[in-house]
Amino acid sequence: MSGINVKGKIGQFFCRHKNKEWFIRKSQFSSLRGERRLHICTECGKEVGSYFAEYEDTGYK
Ligand SMILES: [Zn+2]
Numbered sequence: 695m696s697g698i699n700v701k702g703k704i705g706q707f708f709c710r711h712k713n714k715e716w717f718i719r720k721s722q723f724s725s726l727r728g729e730r731r732l733h734i735c736t737e738c739g740k741e742v743g744s745y746f747a748e749y750e751d752t753g754y755k
Pocket of ligand 1: 710735740
């Protein structure tokens with residue numbers, strides 16, 4: 695994830711997390727069912743939030 699300035703915990707403490715972007719993190723375990731989406735502050739690199747987005751089932755019904 696380039697473009698993120700990781701300032702460490704002290705920087706994250708003082709950061710107000712105004713600029714956040716969504717990043718997708720795919721793993722071996724989740725790639726078939728969905729993907730993990732991380733809401734990360736681009737100022738300090740802190741993970742503000744995340745959730746698991748499951749792919750829609752396009753298989754048999
Ligand atoms: Zn921040």
